[in-house]
Amino acid sequence: MDKTVVIVDDSKFQTMQLGRFFADVMGFKVAATGENGEEAVEMYRAHKPDLITMDLTMPKLDGRGALSLIMKEFPDARVLVISAVKGPLLLECLAIGAKSYVEKPLRFDKDDFVRDFKATVAEILQSP
Amino acid sequence: MDAGSAGFFLIHLDGTVTSSAALAGQLSAAGGPGAPAARIPLNKAFGLNAEQELQFGKWLDLVGKRHRDMRWDKLAPLAPVQEIWSGRKEDEGPVRLAYRKLEDGNGNLIAIAVFAIDTAPSRAMVRQLEEERERHKLEIRDVLALAANPPETVGAFLEDARMRLEGARREWERFLASRARAGENQPGLWQGSVAKSESVAESVGTAESISADESAGQRLFRELHMVKGNAGAFGFESLAAGAQESEDLLEALKHPTAGSERTSSRLTASLAGLRMQLDELIRAMKLIAGEGQDAMTRILKWKLDRLVAGSAELDPARLEPPLRAVIEATRKLPFLSPAYLARKYGNLVERIAHNLGKQVNFRVTSNTGDVHPESFSRVDEALVHILRNMVDHGIESPAEREAAGKGEAEIGFEYVAEEDRIFLRIRDDGRGMDPAVIADRGVALGLLSRADADALDDVGKLGLIFLERFTTRQEADMVSGRGLGLALAARCVSDRGGNLYVYSRPGEGTRFAIELPPLGQKKLP
Structure with missing residues (x-):
């Protein structure tokens, strides 16, 4: 059965790019897409996906907030942070429980980026 | 840490x-x-x-x-x-x-x-690579500049630049010498002239007259500035850049500082460097001027060899794509654009026409963007004879053309590269030739019998003009003067394994076609 993913990003374009890559290249079923932290939490509850990707800077509830709510409710959740933000905030998200991160910009046209993206997702799926 | x-x-x-x-x-x-x-x-x-x-x-x-x-x-x-x-x-x-x-x-x-x-050592290496790449680019531009301008014009520029740089060097050495003599009492480089009579007498070689009131700095600056401007106009960018560097150093000496001593020695080195660059270009020019029809190929190969030698220590696979592209481009240099043909033979046509008081437009067309110099330089002699003949005999005088209701004369040159042969087609819109008249001339010269002549078709009759003894010294008719030149052209083409064709009709111009085997082959298929 196909793995499922929920994609949350306040940029519709990036959501679309990610959705296309997950579906076409990685063989995922995109269960839902959202554009803020509140939607992220609702969608996680509704779909219990194998993976949820999370932008950090988002309206209403930001990625860090959504992440900690999800982790509290679903300690086994696999959350992949996809953000241009590095530094303390990212360290904190990883400490809270995000499985890994991918740095923006999304360069699906670059081999290196695609290789790292696939490896990161594979690594997350291996974790319990 | x-x-x-x-x-x-x-x-x-x-x-x-x-x-x-x-x-x-x-x-x-x-x-x-x-x-x-x-x-x-x-x-x-x-x-x-x-x-x-x-x-x-x-x-x-x-x-x-x-x-x-x-x-x-x-x-x-x-x-x-x-x-x-x-x-x-x-x-x-x-x-x-x-x-x-x-x-x-x-x-x-x-x-x-x-x-x-x-990271300092690796940064130094990157910097060195960048400088190297910049130098390569400039060298390639030199080659292109040499190829893009008529040799005579480039020669004149180089000679002018040589004299100016020589003048600049002497001016600078004189200044240094007098400063060494007079020490602090020496007027500055940019203040009034020091030794007018001396400087005028010694500067006879420079291309412009010397104003005695100029400072040494002004005179130096002017020479460098002229060299820079002309070099830039011709596309010799490395020379222009070198002159710019000298100018900048000279400018820096306007306001003496603690570092002036160092700037002075840098200017000395910069002037010497300019001279070396120029000598290099002059050597290249001599190769062109001295070697006749294959000169362009030779100069390009020579430059290419130098580029390759210069980059021998670099592993091409490890170079960045832009630099690799530049080196690849130099490998293709022996292929010229068809514009080169226009320049080479256009100049010839213009010169002959000018001497004869005629005006001829020369037009080049080609089915390819890459023309290999060898493909026409091997029949260069034939082309020159044919073009000379056309301008001299095919094209009417301006008055004659006007009477015939014709506009400006035109000679067209077409380069057609096919898979198994190369065609060089040359046509004029002049008075043309009458096959019957040619045949009569052939019979009169005893080249063939009347019966044989009558048996020939038009193309065969016209082909008689390629026979060696088909020379007429009579005054202007449609064939006069079409003498040895065309016979030589025909021999040149056949020596190269090719064929030479002619077709013409009175009043409608003449067409020649040279058919050649492809490059590297001696015979047509």
Whole structure:
């Protein structure tokens, strides 16, 4: 059965790019897409996906907030942070429980980026 | 940490650091391991502020928890300190820190190794590569400039530049000599003339008259400026850049400072460098001027050899794509654009026409963007005879053309490269030839019998003009003067394994076609 993913990003374009890559290249079923932290939490509850990707800077509830709510409710959740933000905030998200991160910009046209993206997702799926 | 030193450090899980120097001390201690290597706090070792120390602590914590399930490639970039700049200049670059995790056999984290890598040497190498690439680009532009301008014009420019640079060099040496004599009392480089009579007498060689009231600096500047402008106009960018450098140094000497002495010697070197660049170009020009029809190929090959020799130490596979592209481009240089044909034979046509008081437009067309010089230089002689003949005999005088209601005369040159042969077609819109008249002439000259002549078709009759003895010295009729030249043209073409064709009708111009085997082959299929 196909793995499922929920994609949350306040940029519709990036959501679309990610959705296309997950579906076409990685063989995922995109269960839902959202554009803020509140939607992220609702969608996680509704779909219990194998993976949820999370932008950090988002309206209403930001990625860090959504992440900690999800982790509290679903300690086994696999959350992949996809953000241009590095530094303390990212360290904190990883400490809270995000499985890994991918740095923006999304360069699906670059081999290196695609290789790292696939490896990161594979690594997350291996974790319990 | 001393940012200037590249080295090795161990970060222990408790946040303390051991330096490679301390480790080395411990290992070399006589009689087995001595006291444990000294550990110093993280903030001291890396010169961290409080916030950085806090973040480093969080990172170490994360590494401790996640090193098993997160790739190191993901964890290492999150370390709060990636490079250290303290006390470094911009062009030295930072000391880069590379982190590695050290695990025991069971995958337990022991410590984190940090390699401090001084980026200065690699930056110097990158800089050197960039300079090299820039030099290559300039050399290629030189080649293109040499190819793009008629040799006579380039020759005149180079000679002019040589005289100007010679004048500039003498001016500068004179100034240095008189400064050495007069010391501090010497008027500045940019103040009024010092030794008018002397400078005028010695500057006869320079191309422009000398105004005695100019300062040495002004005279120098003017010569350099002319060289720079002309070099730029011809596309000799390296020479222009060299002249610009000398100009800048000269300009800097306007306001003497403590560094003026150094600027002076740099100007001396810059002027000498300019001269070397120019000599190089002059040598290249001589090759062109002295070697006749294959000169362009020779000069391009010569330049190419130098480029390749210059880049011999570089492994092309390791070069960056732009530089590789430049080198690839030079490999293709022996292929010229059809515009080269227009220049080469257009000049000839223009000169002959000018001497005869005629005006002829020369037009080149081609079915390819790459013309190999060899494909026409091997029949250069034939082309010259044919074109000369056309301008001289085919094209009418302006008055005659006007009477016939014709406009400006035109000679067309077409280069057609096919898979198994090359065609060079030349046509004029002149008076043309009458096959019957040619045949009559042939019979009159005893080249063939009346019966044979009558048996020939038009093309056969016209072909008689390629016979060696088909020379008429009678005054202007349609064939007069079509003498030895065309016979030589025909022989030249057949020597190269090709065919020469002619077709013409009275009043409608003449067409020649040279059919040649492809490059590297001696015979037509």
